[in-house]
Amino acid sequence: MSTSWVIRGARPLGGKAADLYVEDGALVDEAPVGAQVLDADGLVALPGLVDLHTHLREPGREDAETVETGTLAAALGGFTAVHAMANTEPVADVAGVVEQVWRLGIEAGHCDVHPVGAVTVGLAGEQLAELGAMADSAARVRVFSDDGRCVHDPLLMRRALEYVKAFDGVVAQHAQDPRLTEGAQMNEGPQSGRLGLAGWPAVAEEAVIARDCLLAAHVGSRVHFCHVSTAGSVEIVRWAKRKGWNVTAEVTPHHLLLTDDVVSSYDPVFKVNPPLRGSEDVEALREALADGTIDAVATDHAPHALEDKETEWAAAAFGMTGLETALSVVAAAMVETGRLDWSGVADRMSVRPARIGRLTAQGQPLLPGAPANLVLVDPAARVVVDPSTSASRSRNNPYAGRELPARVVATFLRGRPTVLDGKPA
Amino acid sequence: MTHPQTALPQHLLSAADLTRDAALLVLDTAEELARVADRPIKKLPTLRGRTVVNLFFEDSTRTRTSFEVAAKRLSADVINFSAKGSSVSKGESLKDTALTLEAMGADAVVCRHGASGAPHRLANWIRGSVVNAGDGTHEHPTQALLDAYTMRSRLGRIEALRVAIVGDVLHSRVARSNVLLLSTLGAEVTVVAPPTLLPVGVEHWPCAVSYDLDGVLPKSDVVMMLRVQRERMYGGFFPTTREYSRRYGLDARRMATLPDDAIVMHPGPMNRGVEIAAEVADSVRSTIVEQVANGVSVRMAVLYLLLGGGLVEATEVAA
Numbered sequence A: 001m002s003t004s005w006v007i008r009g010a011r012p013l014g015g016k017a018a019d020l021y022v023e024d025g026a027l028v029d030e031a032p033v034g035a036q037v038l039d040a041d042g043l044v045a046l047p048g049l050v051d052l053h054t055h056l057r058e059p060g061r062e063d064a065e066t067v068e069t070g071t072l073a074a075a076l077g078g079f080t081a082v083h084a085m086a087n088t089e090p091v092a093d094v095a096g097v098v099e100q101v102w103r104l105g106i107e108a109g110h111c112d113v114h115p116v117g118a119v120t121v122g123l124a125g126e127q128l129a130e131l132g133a134m135a136d137s138a139a140r141v142r143v144f145s146d147d148g149r150c151v152h153d154p155l156l157m158r159r160a161l162e163y164v165k166a167f168d169g170v171v172a173q174h175a176q177d178p179r180l181t182e183g184a185q186m187n188e189g190p191q192s193g194r195l196g197l198a199g200w201p202a203v204a205e206e207a208v209i210a211r212d213c214l215l216a217a218h219v220g221s222r223v224h225f226c227h228v229s230t231a232g233s234v235e236i237v238r239w240a241k242r243k244g245w246n247v248t249a250e251v252t253p254h255h256l257l258l259t260d261d262v263v264s265s266y267d268p269v270f271k272v273n274p275p276l277r278g279s280e281d282v283e284a285l286r287e288a289l290a291d292g293t294i295d296a297v298a299t300d301h302a303p304h305a306l307e308d309k310e311t312e313w314a315a316a317a318f319g320m321t322g323l324e325t326a327l328s329v330v331a332a333a334m335v336e337t338g339r340l341d342w343s344g345v346a347d348r349m350s351v352r353p354a355r356i357g358r359l360t361a362q363g364q365p366l367l368p369g370a371p372a373n374l375v376l377v378d379p380a381a382r383v384v385v386d387p388s389t390s391a392s393r394s395r396n397n398p399y400a401g402r403e404l405p406a407r408v409v410a411t412f413l414r415g416r417p418t419v420l421d422g423k424p425a
Numbered sequence B: 001m002t003h004p005q006t007a008l009p010q011h012l013l014s015a016a017d018l019t020r021d022a023a024l025l026v027l028d029t030a031e032e033l034a035r036v037a038d039r040p041i042k043k044l045p046t047l048r049g050r051t052v053v054n055l056f057f058e059d060s061t062r063t064r065t066s067f068e069v070a071a072k073r074l075s076a077d078v079i080n081f082s083a084k085g086s087s088v089s090k091g092e093s094l095k096d097t098a099l100t101l102e103a104m105g106a107d108a109v110v111c112r113h114g115a116s117g118a119p120h121r122l123a124n125w126i127r128g129s130v131v132n133a134g135d136g137t138h139e140h141p142t143q144a145l146l147d148a149y150t151m152r153s154r155l156g157r158i159e160a161l162r163v164a165i166v167g168d169v170l171h172s173r174v175a176r177s178n179v180l181l182l183s184t185l186g187a188e189v190t191v192v193a194p195p196t197l198l199p200v201g202v203e204h205w206p207c208a209v210s211y212d213l214d215g216v217l218p219k220s221d222v223v224m225m226l227r228v229q230r231e232r233m234y235g236g237f238f239p240t241t242r243e244y245s246r247r248y249g250l251d252a253r254r255m256a257t258l259p260d261d262a263i264v265m266h267p268g269p270m271n272r273g274v275e276i277a278a279e280v281a282d283s284v285r286s287t288i289v290e291q292v293a294n295g296v297s298v299r300m301a302v303l304y305l306l307l308g309g310g311l312v313e314a315t316e317v318a319a
C-alpha cells in the first residue's frame, strides 16, 4: 500500500477542514507526489489514541485474547498505542516477558504495544520485581503496575514509587484495599443490599488513593491511578493536584456511562473491577475528566472467554471489553453532553496518556514533522454495538444492542493505514 | 376465590415479583390445597404429565423435600437434580445444566443455589418456570409466602401486623423476601440487628430499622428469628456468640415482654441457645412446626399457579 497520503478535507481536532499530507511515516507540509487520496470530508482528525490500560491476555490466556486480536481491536477503535497490562501467565515481571509481548506487538503491526511491568514478583505484593531490567529492556518499560491487585503494603509502595524515579517510571496503582473488598461482587450501596451481593465500598478505593497521594508527595515521585471510579476518589485527586503533587488518574469509558443499576439483571457482562458505581459517581467522573482532574480515559479492556462470563454472577470473571467502543462511549458521555470538544477528547485519549506513559512519538499535534499517528472519526455516525462483529477474541461487551455515536473510519500508524473504511486495512 | 384477573408472572424469582393480589392468590390457593392434606388420599391430578425439576446446588433436605412433596401431591413428575455427585460439581456450568433440563422438558425448575441471582440466570436459558428456592444471600420467596401464610392462619390477618425480623439481615435471603412480601401485604416490618449485620442501604427498604430488640419486642405481633452462623464472629460481625445471644437472642425473659397473642417464628434450621432459647422454640407461641407443614401447601399453590395457570376449582379440590 502507498506510503504517502493526502487526507482531504478532514477537520483536525474538530476544527476547520484542512488537507493532511503523509509521507514516510510523518506529517508533511505539502502534498507528496503520487500520494493516494483519502476523502475525509466531514471527518474529525485526532492524534492516534493511546490506551494506558489494556489486557491483551498473551501469554497465558490466548483463548480470551492475543496480542494480534487485541491490537487489531485497538486499531479499529482508533488506537495507535496500547499499554499491555502485566497480569498475564507468566506475569510480565521480568525483562524476558515484557520483551516477548513487545515483539508480538511489532509482529502484529496493528498498533504500538508498550508492555507494563509488574511492580512485584508474580503480582504477589511481597518483593519488588526487577523494574530496572524491564526499563532497560528492548521494551523500555516506563509504566509499572500490579493491576488486578493493589500494591497494598505501604512500605513496598513507597519503595516502588522511589525506585522508578531512576528511569522516570511511574507506578500505576490499582487502588483496592484487599481486606475491605474480600469477596466483593459489586458496588456497595442500596443495590448490593437488595441484590444480596457482597459490597465493594468506595472507601476501599479512596483510602488507598489518599495514602498513595501522600506517599508520592513524601518521596517526590509521580503516581498514576488506574480506573478511578468514585466521586470521593475524584475529590482526593483534585486536592492532591491542587497541592502541586505529581498525581495523574485515568477513568474507564464504562465508568463514564454505566451505573450499578444494570447489575439487577445479574448478567456478569456487567461485572467489573472496580465495579460500576452510582449516578453521582458517574457525574463526578465526567466533571473531573472535563476539568482535567482526571487526565486520561483508559479502556481497561478485559476480554474473557465465554465460559468465564456465562455463569452465575459470583463465579464470573471481572472485566469487560472496551477498545473498539471507547471513543464512541466517550463521545456519548462527554461530547454529546457538551463537556468536551474533540480537542478535549484528543487531549484525554491521546496527548495526556502518551505523556504519562512517556511515549514521545504518540499524542503529538497534527502538524508537519510529527509522526503520522492519527485517527479519522465520523462524528455524525451512530452505530449499534454488535459484539459478534468484534475483532477481539472475546464477546464480553457491555454495550451490546446500544446505539452509540461516532465511528472510527481510519487509523494511521506512522503513516501506514491500519484501518480504512472502518475495516482492517 | 376473589382474584379472577390475577396471574402469577412466569417465574418466581423475587418476592417483589408478586403484586398484592398475586400474593393473596397464592395464600388463598394454599388454603384450599391445605384441605387436601387432611384427606386420606392427598393427591390431586392437576399437574399430571408435567415435570418439576428440583435443582439443588446447596444441600437443603428440608426445602427440597417440601417442594418434592408439593409437586407429587399435584401428581407432577419430579426429578431431583442434586449438584452433589452430579456433573455440576465436576465443573459443568449452570448454563449446561439449564440446557440439559431444557432438553428433559422441565415445566418448572425449582432452584436452590449458593450464588445470588443464579435463578435469574437460569430463567434466561430455559422456557419453563423458574422458582427461586433460595439464592445466596438474595431471596427465598416461597419461605416468605409460607411465613405470611403462617401469620395469617395464626393471627387472622397480615395487614397492619407488626413484624420484627431479628438477626443476620445482611446475609439473610429470608429477611429480604419477607420484608418485600410483608410490606406488599401491608404489614409493618422492623428489622432488628447489630449494625454490622444490616446491609448498606437498608434505610431504603420498606421497613423500619432498629438495633434494640428489647425496645421492639413489646410492640411486635410477630417475631421472626433468623439463623445466625457462628462463623460470623470470625468476620468481626459480633465479638462472640455469647454476646450476640445476650443482645439479640430470644430467651424466655424476652419472650415474656411480647404482647399476649404474639407468635415466634424461625425459618430453620435453628441454633438453639444462640438466636433462640430452647424453651422459646418449644413454647406455644412458636410456629416452627406449622411453618414446615404450611411450606408444602404454599409450594403446592405456587407450582399450581405457575404451571396450571388457573384457579383451584372447588369441585377439583372436593373431588
Ligand SMILES: [Zn+2]
Pocket (backbone or CB within 6 Å): A147, A148, A149, A174, A226, A227, A273, A274
Ligand atoms: Zn485494575
